[in-house]
Amino acid sequence: MATRLRPSSKRCAVIGGSGFLGRHLVERLMDRGYTVNVFDIRQAYELPGVTFHQGDLCDRQALLLALKEVSVVFHCASPAPASDDRALFQRVNIDGTRTVIQACHEAGVQKLILTSSASVVFEGTDIKNGREDLPYAKKPIDYYTETKIQQEKLVLEACSKDQGFLTVAIRPHGIFGPRDPQLVPILVDTARRGKMKFIIGDGSNLVDFTFVENVVHGHILAAEHLKADSPLCGQAYHITNDEPVRFWDFMSQILEGLGYSAPRYHLPYTLVYGIALLLWLMAVLLRPLIQIKPTFTPMRVALAGTHHYYSCARAKKDMGYQPLVPLREAIVRTVESYPHLRKGA
Numbered sequence: 216m217a218t219r220l221r222p223s224s225k226r227c228a229v230i231g232g233s234g235f236l237g238r239h240l241v242e243r244l245m246d247r248g249y250t251v252n253v254f255d256i257r258q259a260y261e262l263p264g265v266t267f268h269q270g271d272l273c274d275r276q277a278l279l280l281a282l283k284e285v286s287v288v289f290h291c292a293s294p295a296p297a298s299d300d301r302a303l304f305q306r307v308n309i310d311g312t313r314t315v316i317q318a319c320h321e322a323g324v325q326k327l328i329l330t331s332s333a334s335v336v337f338e339g340t341d342i343k344n345g346r347e348d349l350p351y352a353k354k355p356i357d358y359y360t361e362t363k364i365q366q367e368k369l370v371l372e373a374c375s376k377d378q379g380f381l382t383v384a385i386r387p388h389g390i391f392g393p394r395d396p397q398l399v400p401i402l403v404d405t406a407r408r409g410k411m412k413f414i415i416g417d418g419s420n421l422v423d424f425t426f427v428e429n430v431v432h433g434h435i436l437a438a439e440h441l442k443a444d445s446p447l448c449g450q451a452y453h454i455t456n457d458e459p460v461r462f463w464d465f466m467s468q469i470l471e472g473l474g475y476s477a478p479r480y481h482l483p484y485t486l487v488y489g490i491a492l493l494l495w496l497m498a499v500l501l502r503p504l505i506q507i508k509p510t511f512t513p514m515r516v517a518l519a520g521t522h523h524y525y526s527c528a529r530a531k532k533d534m535g536y537q538p539l540v541p542l543r544e545a546i547v548r549t550v551e552s553y554p555h556l557r558k559g560a
């Protein structure tokens with residue numbers, strides 16, 4: 216058992232602090248005068264004043280070193296959804312999160328803020344202005360999301376005012392911004408391969424895309440408002456840009472901003488979904504012989520062709536959340552941050 220030292224309320228740890236969201240969070244916390252420990256499986260950068268602890272969050276002893284004298288823990292580590300590795304999702308998101316909670320108890324941590332996902336309620340069919348009281352998806356869209364559901368339940372159930380251990384879950388949706396290794400790079404790669412010509416469905420489906428700085432703002436507000444007498448204890452909060460946008464308009468703005476053509480031709484949703492399902496089945500059947508990674512998975516087609524946007528009224532009411540960066544400015548700043556992905560670069 217580690218020796219308990221008195222935690223300072225401005226000393227925090229960011230598990231997953233080398234990742235896309237984690238690094239933005241670390242930078243903002245530093246600006247706000249926090250002392251930050253980063254715990255991550257890799258060290259991606261160096262920042263004066265930040266202490267790095269490299270390790271696997273499933274390793275309790277390694278975690279304990281990073282949580283010494285820490286009062287607030289942000290847990291935003293996860294294997295990438297695209298890794299499609301069931302055993303890894305189970306080990307890191309479920310078993311690892313149990314280890315994080317246990318280590319927090321042992322180190323005397325007072326608050327745990329989990330980065331969950333709005334997709335925990337998404338089953339591949341329309342969600343319009345979804346609130347946090349929607350039930351968890353019975354059939355989650357993929358195994359990553361299934362483990363995000365279990366992870367969120369573990370963290371919220373661990374909230375105990377009696378033990379002085381308070382927890383809250385932030386559910387962002389479609390995070391984007393500078394240094395994102397997913398959204399813009401996938402989009403540009405698809406365009407460069409000549410596959411961004413088609414709009415799935417009629418193109419009117421609304422989706423939340425959330426600028427990374429707004430997601431960070433939601434996390435810090437949650438940490439600062441999480442108190443024993445506050446409504447945040449053991450609750451989940453949607454954090455979005457609060458400006459649902461047509462999925463295909465958003466994609467087109469990013470593509471055109473980087474010099475690529477926007478998709479123009481429409482394909483029926485059911486047709487594309489059916490083809491994606493078929494390709495996915497073939498990939499599964501052929502897996503022992505050859506590894507195929509189709510661009511059009513059923514999950515991606517569902518994300519691209521349905522409405523999925525969420526209300527953040529609860530976050531506004533309980534923690535005074537308002538997005539700091541509007542969508543238009545966020546898109547411009549994102550496009551400008553990827554000069555190497557411009558057409559012809």
Ligand SMILES: NC(=O)C1=CN([C@@H]2O[C@H](COP(=O)(O)OP(=O)(O)OC[C@H]3O[C@@H](n4cnc5c(N)ncnc54)[C@H](OP(=O)(O)O)[C@@H]3O)[C@@H](O)[C@H]2O)C=CC1
Pocket residue numbers: 230231232233234235236237254255256257270271272273290291292293294295307311330331332333363386387388389390391397
């Ligand atoms: N990006 C998005 O649109 C959304 C993300 N989220 C959630 O936000 C969080 C952050 O996502 P994002 O920043 O995009 O992801 P990243 O992959 O950029 O960051 C996650 C970080 O966690 C690290 N990590 C993975 N496994 C472990 C482990 N066992 N021990 C320690 N560190 C580990 C990763 O290392 P490595 O890269 O080597 O794996 C990476 O540095 C995640 O929980 C994700 O589920 C929720 C909704 C939307």
Ligand SMILES: CC(C)=CCC[C@@H](C)[C@H]1CC[C@H]2C3=C(CC[C@]12C)[C@@]1(C)CCC(=O)C[C@@H]1CC3
Pocket residue numbers: 388389390397398399401402405410411413415422423424510511515516518519
């Ligand atoms: C709102 C939300 C949850 C976004 C998450 C990010 C990714 C899942 C998307 C980022 C780029 C998207 C994309 C497609 C699907 C969803 C993304 C991967 C397509 C593969 C959908 C089918 C196409 O026609 C091409 C798209 C490329 C970009």
